Amino acid sequence: MDGRSAMTVPIEPELSRSELADRQDERLVETVANAYENVPFYRDRLDEHGVSPDDIDGIDDIGTLPVTTKTAFREEYPDGLFAVDDGEINRIHASSGTTGKPKIVGYTDGDLERWAAVVARSLAAAGVEPGDTVQNAYGYGLFTGGLGLHDGTERLGATVVPMGGGDTARQLTMAQDLGSDALACTPSYCLYLADCAEERGLDPRELPFETVVIGAEPFTDPMREEIEAALDVTAIDIYGLSEIVGPGVAIECAEAQDGLHVWEDQFYPEIVDPDTGETLPPGETGELVLTTLTKEAQPILRYRTGDITRLYEDECDCGRVERRMGNVTGRTDDLLIVRGVNVYASQIEAVMVGIDDVAPHYRIDLRREDSLDTMEITVEPHERSATTPAELRATIEERLGEELDVSPDGIDVVEPGTIERTEVGKVKRVFDHR
Ligand SMILES: [Zn+2]
Structure with missing residues (x-):
C-alpha cells in the first residue's frame, strides 16, 4: 500500500x-x-x-x-x-x-x-x-x-x-x-x-x-x-x-x-x-x-x-x-410488519407526502396489543389545507389501502406545529413500542 x-x-x-x-x-x-x-x-x-x-x-x-x-x-x-x-x-x-x-x-x-x-x-x-x-x-x-x-x-x-x-x-x-x-x-x-x-x-x-x-x-x-x-x-x-x-x-x-x-x-x-x-x-x-x-x-x-x-x-x-x-427508499431495519403486511416506513412517508393536504411532518407509533401489532399515524394538515380532519383521515386511509395495502389502526390529525421538529441530528418518525 x-x-x-x-x-x-x-x-x-x-x-x-x-x-x-x-x-x-x-x-x-x-x-x-x-x-x-x-x-x-x-x-x-x-x-x-x-x-x-x-x-x-x-x-x-x-x-x-x-x-x-x-x-x-x-x-x-x-x-x-x-x-x-x-x-x-x-x-x-x-x-x-x-x-x-x-x-x-x-x-x-x-x-x-x-x-x-x-x-x-x-x-x-x-x-x-x-x-x-x-x-x-x-x-x-x-x-x-x-x-x-x-x-x-x-x-x-x-x-x-x-x-x-x-x-x-x-x-x-x-x-x-x-x-x-x-x-x-x-x-x-x-x-x-x-x-x-x-x-x-x-x-x-x-x-x-x-x-x-x-x-x-x-x-x-x-x-x-x-x-x-x-x-x-x-x-x-x-x-x-x-x-x-x-x-x-x-x-x-x-x-x-x-x-x-x-x-x-x-x-x-x-x-x-x-x-x-x-x-x-x-x-x-x-x-x-x-x-x-x-x-x-x-x-x-x-x-x-x-x-x-x-x-x-x-x-x-x-x-x-x-x-x-x-x-x-428504505432500510432493511426500517421494515415494519403490520398484521403480516411488509411495509417500509419510507413507503408510508411517500404516500403521505404525496397527499397535498398533509404537511411533511408525521409520526408512526407501533405497539403490540394482545399479540397483535398495531400502527397509529399522527399527521399535521398542511397550513394551506382547507379540508376537515375527517376528510383528511379518509383520504389517508384510502391512499394507504390502495397503494400499500395497509390500514392503520388509527389516524390522528393534529394542529399544525404539534409534532415535534428535529433541529439537531436525524429525524425520528417511527416509534416502535413493541
Ligand atoms: Zn449524471
Whole structure:
C-alpha cells in the first residue's frame, strides 16, 4: 500500500468505463490483500470461507468473498477492524448506534485525502463551484457529516461556513449576511429551516441558497419537491455511511437529478437479496452492499448497508461513467410488519407526502396489543389545507389501502406545529413500542 497516501486524488477521475474497470480490479486485489494480511477478523473469515487472497484476480471474483455485517463493528469494537497501527490513524469517527456501542471508523492521512476528494467531486456534481459559499449544517463531531462536508468543500476551493446542526436563527442570519450559495443538511432540517424563516417573517424562497445538498435520512421525491418549492432551490441527494467513509460515496448530478453516481473507483456497489444474501440480477431492487477499494486504515469487504435501492444500468445524460443507484427508499431495519403486511416506513412517508393536504411532518407509533401489532399515524394538515380532519383521515386511509395495502389502526390529525421538529441530528418518525 506504500505510496498510495502520497497519491493526489483528482476531483474528477475522467476515466473511460474500461479504465475504471481495470482500476477496480487492481484495487480489489490490493484491498483483499490488505484485509487478509492486517486484519485478523478478515483473515479468519476468508480462511473459514476457503478463500485465499491469491484467488481474487478482480471484481469478477467479488462474489466469492464473505459479506461483512454491522455485527463485525460491534464484535471488533473499538479498533479490531483497523489494518494499520494506531500511530498511522489520523482521525476517528463513529456512527451513532441506536443501541449499544457506536461503530468506530479510522482514517489514515491518505484516507482523509481521498475522502475530501470524493466529497469535493460530489459537490461539483451537485453544481457547487469553487468560490461558492457552502453553509454546512451537518453536525460536527464523531458523526461523519460535518467534517466530511467541511473537508470536501475546502478541497473543492469553495468557502465553508462551519455552522453545525441547529441554532436556526443564526443559520438564517448567516445565510443572508454571507449570501450562502449552498446549504448542506438533512432533508427534514431544510423544511424546519423554511418554517423558522416564515415564523420570523422571512420568505424562505428569498434566502440566497441555490442548492441544498441533503442526506443522512431517507426521503422521497414528493418530499424533495416540497423542499425545492419551499426554499426555491435544487435539492441534491448525497449518500454515504460512516462504516464505508461518510458522506460522498454517491451523489446525484445536477444535470440529470436522476440516481446517484457511485464513485466506483473508490467504492464498489452490489445489490443482494436482503433475505438470502444472493447477488441480484442487474436493475433489481435489493440491499446495497459496498466494498471499499482504497481504504487503508479500515478496508471493508462487501458491507451489508441495510439500505434498499437498485443500480441503474443505463448511461446518464451528464456523461459521467460511474453507475448510479436509486434514492434509498428504505432500510432493511426500517421494515415494519403490520398484521403480516411488509411495509417500509419510507413507503408510508411517500404516500403521505404525496397527499397535498398533509404537511411533511408525521409520526408512526407501533405497539403490540394482545399479540397483535398495531400502527397509529399522527399527521399535521398542511397550513394551506382547507379540508376537515375527517376528510383528511379518509383520504389517508384510502391512499394507504390502495397503494400499500395497509390500514392503520388509527389516524390522528393534529394542529399544525404539534409534532415535534428535529433541529439537531436525524429525524425520528417511527416509534416502535413493541
Ligand atoms: Zn449524471
